[in-house]
Amino acid sequence: MKSRFHYLILLLLVLALTACGTSRGPGPAPDREQDAAPRNPPDLSSVPDAVPRAEPRSRYGNPASYEVFGQTYHVMDSADGYVERGVASWYGTKFHGRRTSSGEPYDMYAMTAAHTRLPLPTYVRVTNLENRRSVVVRVNDRGPFARNRIIDLSYAAAHRLGMVEQGTALVEVRALTPGEPVQRVAGGEVPTQLPVGTGVYVQVGAFASRTNAEQLLGRLNGQGLSGVGIHEGRRPDGTVYRVRIGPLDNVDLADRAVQDLERIGLFDYHIIVD
Structure with a gap:
């Protein structure tokens, strides 16, 4: 009886993750044509930001690791100190009302988001680096599973950030x-002291050896890829040579660069905003 109970719990977890295992939001996701904004x-201008509060971890949304589309994801032990820059997408009507990985129904009009690795729930501030708008959302779902996206926002959050049309x-x-204390920002814009960068790169590799970086650079140039270079940087353990497009x-x-790499x-690439 006990083993059957454990089997049912595992089955519920797999179903929850699978339900959210579609690459959602605008972009290269194969099912984007079936998703949309509400008619x-x-x-939504008065929808408030999510308010961070202490909550227990989701019972079913935080396995040590899980697999979607052949890719294994490892859930972080803690969100403390997490900061990342990259590309956001959003998801809408196709998933409205469906169960999220945390077990809650997805509400596209709430200030929520999906992330592959952050503990559920986690509260994050998302800043649009192109127009400086900022929102606070509650991460309660898994995704996006397109490899070149770092967060999937609810329709309401995407609307507040001014990214619905461009996707x-x-x-x-x-x-x-x-x-x-959560710093409130007038007009939804980030404080002026935030360094806003808009340089977009696809990082293909990072090496301690310049020779290894040059070998990868030669391979990419030999395949006809343009705009590839080696960017030298410093880390606590020494110099790093990053191969970026x-x-x-x-x-x-x-x-398009990602498609060329695949x-x-x-x-094994990452989109970097630097």
Whole structure:
């Protein structure tokens, strides 16, 4: 009886993750044509930001690891100190009312988001680096599972960030700690001291050896990829040589570069906003 109970719990977890295992939001996702914004959306200008509060972890949404589309994801032990820049997408009517990975129904009019690795729930501030708009959302779902996206926003959050029409945006995602004061920003814009960067790169590799970086550079040039270079940087353990494509003018060009990389069998890449 006990083993059957454990089997049922595992089955519920797999179903929850599978239900959210579609690459959602605008972009290269194969099912984007089936997702959309609502036809007659309500006025979302007054929807408040999520308010960080201490909550227990979701019972079913935080396995140590899980697999979607052959990719294994490891859930973080803690969101403390998490900051990342990259590309955001959003998801809408197709998933409205469906069960999220945390077990709650997805509400596209609430200030929520999906993330592949952050603990559920986690509160984050998402800043659109292109127009400086900022929102606080509650991460309660898993996704996006397109490899070149870092967060999937609810329709309401995407609307507030001004990214519904273009479908994607360059963003900064910063975890918030419940109980600490959340800086409110006038007009939804980030404070002026935030360094806003809009340079988009596709990073293909990072090496301690320049020779290894040059070998990868030669392979990419030999395949006809343009705009590839080696960017030298410093880390606590020494010099790092990053092989990057860019800077690129927009997300569409980054997506095309990603397609070129996958065409030649390279899948270990990251879109970087620097």
